[in-house]
Amino acid sequence: MGLRPNEAELAYRPCVGIMLVNMDGKVFVGQRLDNVVEAWQMPQGGVDEGEEPRAAALRELFEETGIDRQHVEIIATSREDHFYDLPAELVGKLWGGKYRGQRQTWYLARFLGNDSDVNIHTLHPEFRDWKWTAPDTLPELIVPFKRKLYRDILQEFKALI
Template identity: 40%
Template sequence: MKQEHKHIGDYRPNVCAVILHPMRDDAVLLCHRKDFLMEQGWQFPQGGYDEDKDLIEEMKRELREEISTDAVEVLQMSAEEYFYAFPSSSHPKRDRYLGQRQRWVLCRFVGQESDISVETKVPEFDEWKWASPHEAARSIVEFKKTNYYAALREFGLIE
């Protein structure tokens, strides 16, 4: 579902990592944002990136910052960017950007589960789990759902 925007600079470049379980294609890594109720705030690791740098290296930097490891094998990148708008003026990046434009990367985790930790230098998450792609898409905040369903379909993880 390609979305065209006249002012691409109004959207922060962002990379989102869909990380498959090391031995199963029916489970993906899902993280819970701290300061959210447990039934809210679940998402894939994602973050802003410098467009002058290599996208995969930037994704791995984000993974180290958010889940303490970049032990992933890249399987596929999204063919396009996905856009979403921030939900309200209270969003901290809202002053500079209208939303985010995301490149999605499908990866397989190749490390040990003990390598995954959300107890990082500047924690963004307070919990993580393996979840089905359908559960992941259902658990996402409303303003990101369209992107999650579209990218998971593109990667063949849901119908």
């Protein structure tokens, strides 16, 4: 068995996230299927090799929520990438042990559809439930190791919501 690489030597997984806001200024969050604790998050996911981040964000949104791009208008892109580190007990257990956390490009998008356009019962479901929530509640809904990330995203996009 090989030596486990030092956590600091591991890369960040390239990802995207999307803050989807409805016409009432509330943000979409889904309750994760794979967490024992009640953890909610905005749609996010990895960028495939050669994929543009914007395309990845729309793809991830569809894969996780069933929301088609025709029901979404991208309003803004984060000025810079946002990073988070996994807690020590998760490093080596997620993403094949290749990453120490994620580097995310975030998008703010307006939801132009109706709630009936949301379908979390997708081919590979990630959420057990979903809701619209006030933007200020986002940091309290997410797992603790992502709270700073959510505060930073909220701060960056708040004026545009």
